[in-house]
Amino acid sequence: MRRLQLLPVVLLVGGALIDYHTPPHFSGEAFYTAAPMTAAALLSLPATILAGIGACAIDFALLTHFGFIGKSGGESELAAVATVSAFAIVVNRLMYYSNVRLQSARRVALAVQRAVLPQPPESIGALRIAVRYQAAMKEAQIGGDLYSAQDTPYGVRCLVGDVRGKGVEAVKVVAVAMGVFREAAEEESTLVGVAARLERALLRERERRAGPERTEGFVTGVLVEIPRCGNELRLVNRGHPAPLLLHAGRVRSAEPSEPALPLGLAELGADQERTDTVPFPPGATLLLYTDGLTEARNRAGDFYDPGAGLTGRDFPGPDALLDTLLTEVSRHTDGRITDDTALLAVTRG
Incomplete structure (x- = not known):
């Protein structure tokens, strides 16, 4: 499980390296959007927010490096990464509350079991x-x-x-x-x-x-x-x-x-x-x-x-x-x- 928790970092670092070392027309957008969504499923709310900020920051830095900021396509890519990052925060909260309800149901079921089958x-x-x-x-x-x-x-x-x-x-x-x-x-x-x-x-x-x-x-x-x-x-x-x-x-x-x-x-x-x-x-x-x-x-x-x-x-x-x-x-x-x-x-x- 701990190895899986490192997956958002691996996606961000891997996406940045591939983006930097490939031709300018190749974009690491898929990695930058995958990282916060993965964090939403595996990590806490603060970690999901950090993954989203990291994805936006890396994408902005590389878009600036290749001169796409201010040109057609650069801002739309950055907006897409930011939107997915915000959506990842919502998903993280939904999963959290769903898990809370599940744990509550399990506690009730366990109490029933102990009462019926002591x-x-x-x-x-x-x-x-x-x-x-x-x-x-x-x-x-x-x-x-x-x-x-x-x-x-x-x-x-x-x-x-x-x-x-x-x-x-x-x-x-x-x-x-x-x-x-x-x-x-x-x-x-x-x-x-x-x-x-x-x-x-x-x-x-x-x-x-x-x-x-x-x-x-x-x-x-x-x-x-x-x-x-x-x-x-x-x-x-x-x-x-x-x-x-x-x-x-x-x-x-x-x-x-x-x-x-x-x-x-x-x-x-x-x-x-x-x-x-x-x-x-x-x-x-x-x-x-x-x-x-x-x-x-x-x-x-x-x-x-x-x-x-x-x-x-x-x-x-x-x-x-x-x-x-x-x-x-x-x-x-x-x-x-x-x-x-x-x-x-x-x-x-």
Whole structure:
């Protein structure tokens, strides 16, 4: 970025040298007009004004040197450089106020994210917890993915989900699901009961919608319960990508025993009350994620495979695991993010 900030100076000096060392009929006007406009985009208001003054001064000096001042064309060229320089100041101010509004919107979006998706504790008992949220639109900060982890009378309960839909309506569903989960996780004795509470809330939310929006608003999700005693955990998977269990360099996919419909669609299918129990020994890490991770593509169209990328590797904790994942996905996609990604990792100490 600092090198780019020197570009107006390079344009002025380069234009002056080319103008001076070429025949008189050749003009460096293009360089002199480009310099203040470049400064408007890259630098502050004082620097933009200085670039404009410098452009006018250099152009006037060289026009005088070649005897064009007072002759046809000299004053018009100088007037053009001065006009562009003045316009560059206006552009600089417009960009400044636009950036102020953008920063304000980002702060609001970040506040919304913290309110709807609060940061879970870093540890609960022997469990270490880490989360990451990467929105497809950086300005948005929040989208249709959700996560939560909280201590309850029944152990640590977690939720990772993905709302079907985009924009403000998806954020509304996230807010509803998170509110219901926080309450139900404390009160319901089973994960099936928590899922049922979420189901009813999402159905009520869908009934409030009209038109095509009523077909959206369902949530794929995984509910997790890690009891205080024992070396197992319980899972309820409602149409979501299967969690991964990492232990001693091995990666295992915790596939559901039977497929189930997403939350908010249970009325379309049979009994959805299925809870799976899987081993979760000390030193193991549970990785929950949304499909933004597994559907990240490279330029050849190949999906990222977290299982293959994590096999044979050990991580000192959940934070290191999630940071590595985001780095590898960014490398895999060349930094192109097309979908929101929520990650939650829990390591048993």
